[in-house]
Amino acid sequence: MVLNYASRLFWKRSLIDKKIKNSHALMLANGFFYQTCKGQFAFLPLGQRVLDKLSLLIEAELNNIGGQKCSLPSMAPASLWKRTGRWQEYGSIMFKLKDRERTEFCLQPTAEEMMTDIVANYGTITPGALPLLLYQTTEKYRNEERPEFGSIRCSQFLMNDLYSFDVDKATASETYGVISAVYKRILFNRLGLNETRMVEADNGDMGGDVSHEYHLPNVAAQDHIGVCNTCGSSRLWGPDVTCEPCNTVMQKMPTIEIGHTFMLGTRYTEAFGAKDEGGVPYFMNCFGLGVTRLLGASIDLLSSATIMRLPEALSVFKVAIILPKPISTSSASLDFAYSIMNDLDDFEHLKDDILIEDRTQKSVGQRLTHLNQLGIPHIFVVQAKKSYKPHDTIRIEYFRTEPRSFELIDCGILNHSQMFDVLRNIDRK
């Protein structure tokens, strides 16, 4: 159990910059990240905690269905991308560079070419190992014309990309269904982002013939979908705004794309010769979740202009314990608070997810406000008292915060054992 002390953290709460929008402003003000140049951000300790939680949550779900984690180099030789024609198709959206032998490389925005080449050269895959599901959570790069909105549109971003290889179109279609179900499980069940819309999309540069985008409502970004208020169906926004079955005009909803899935067919496997034992190219799908973008879009969706909210599974810390100001040098409350901390080792399921708010030079109110602004779900305030008699009850105020709700929720006064009951039951799985 690692306890995190507020007094030791590299964090801050600065004023919201009103020229900057939503998650970008909130993440800057709360010290989640630092802008190193246009479109690039260094994740700082609080933001990194959340980013790691999101990456691990996605990876755990992919592991559960047999996904196998890899990590491919950022750099890819031009020759690899030329084999599918995408060196030209992607053009100036890719960063390009040369090594000392003047070999040309790109910084990869996606990895269909490289992953397919690996599978093609790896040797025979036994039929029992299919569908093969290979994924990575790695930095991707786009030489964006207009990077903006913080982690929403960056030139370097974290993406989880999964590539599946199947023996034929029918099983590839089944696999597509399985991964799509996992995406929904991640977005709806694990993250509680019930506004997620899956819409049919164009395969574009990627190739193949079936594709879906995942969108979250977002007023800052520039995507749009059409939503039918009668049947609830949605699709990408376009010139035709009629919902045929309902004969109604669709409503235009501003959104941000946070995931994209493709049935690619054999475009890549043919190009690289990724074939089964009988010489038939594998049927390939690919699936991408923008991890940094999903983080920004979740904050946009769940927060107010000044109060940050995250999906509960991603909260910076699950629990904060506010220590009282020392009233005297032998403050019984502080002694008590430290005795609580000694017992926290029993809560292994909260691992390093407990923040000790020990900045006693600040008032309890200031610290509560800050923790509310950060969206810590469980906050305990150890009440100050000059001295306790042996059988005095120690009083602990319990507050909660919840996504989409911006006031602190007062959950009343607890005693020691009630507080420990709450801790014991947080988020067991």
Place this chain on the structure above:
Amino acid sequence: MVLNYASRLFWKRSLIDKKIKNSHALMLANGFFYQTCKGQFAFLPLGQRVLDKLSLLIEAELNNIGGQKCSLPSMAPASLWKRTGRWQEYGSIMFKLKDRERTEFCLQPTAEEMMTDIVANYGTITPGALPLLLYQTTEKYRNEERPEFGSIRCSQFLMNDLYSFDVDKATASETYGVISAVYKRILFNRLGLNETRMVEADNGDMGGDVSHEYHLPNVAAQDHIGVCNTCGSSRLWGPDVTCEPCNTVMQKMPTIEIGHTFMLGTRYTEAFGAKDEGGVPYFMNCFGLGVTRLLGASIDLLSSATIMRLPEALSVFKVAIILPKPISTSSASLDFAYSIMNDLDDFEHLKDDILIEDRTQKSVGQRLTHLNQLGIPHIFVVQAKKSYKPHDTIRIEYFRTEPRSFELIDCGILNHSQMFDVLRNIDRK
């Protein structure tokens, strides 16, 4: 609990390529990684498991002493590196590229400039938060003239780099001692690499006046240290080969550098204005462990030419259970094996670290050989038997492998409950 099935894994065991040396050959033959171009490797599922374990092990140790994790972009604007003069000093060893506005960037080989700039611009750090220990485990890049030896010398590699900021030289020196102790704990205690040598080093391009390198014996790489066989002291190899106190000639030992630590003084903090409230520049140290290199060097040290061994904390899987060939369609042994698997959920401490070797088309001997070659520390073979009567004892052969020892260690025959006792006691912490 995620069970890993051998029949589903993207792995292989190919012949050792005798033109390639040691860890490079072993990691290729065991499907740890795939070479995408000169000096660059894609980590595949088995290698990725080990790499993730090593990264997490290092991070856990750094978190224990108050290290705070960040992740900085790979790209840094030239302007940042020019402020310390290192844009020129590093020269052609850095990959360089331009964005669409013709702004020049490097792919960072290290991050003193960027981390110091962040600290300088972040706002006041309260004295109670010092020493500030910020680290990251991220990809680094070197435009190597001669990339070689697999993960030992790559142009893209994973590095854990920590930067400390202190209020004065005395506390910076204490912090240097604390992190150095953690490095030793990682290398000696956690990884069991007792051959590690810490030697005084030159600060070189980095600046500052105290520096140490960590070396492991390695016959392939080109580093050397001198070791005194009398007093055991060691230092970088140079023209003077005498150990003064012992008046003996030092022995030349071929090694590979796997870590480097520096007391940097105020070179960077002055350049970027990272100052305390009184306007005094922080005293800075930096510490780097080459994660991918350490992995390769550990394998070099612990393995034979054909049998891979890893530090036990990094083993690909902690446990493998070899299922018997189905003798008949209603094989009692197989039923029993599956019943064991249902009970494995009780071993939460083994999380996803159990491999079920279900490739029953291969003989038990072939599979044992493969698992020995991979260095799985605990191997259980469920014996085949056509049918069991209700009170028959199920027999399980138990084998171990250990670092620096290349034969399977036969630990005898266990019954069901003895096997579970072994599982229960593996690596509890």
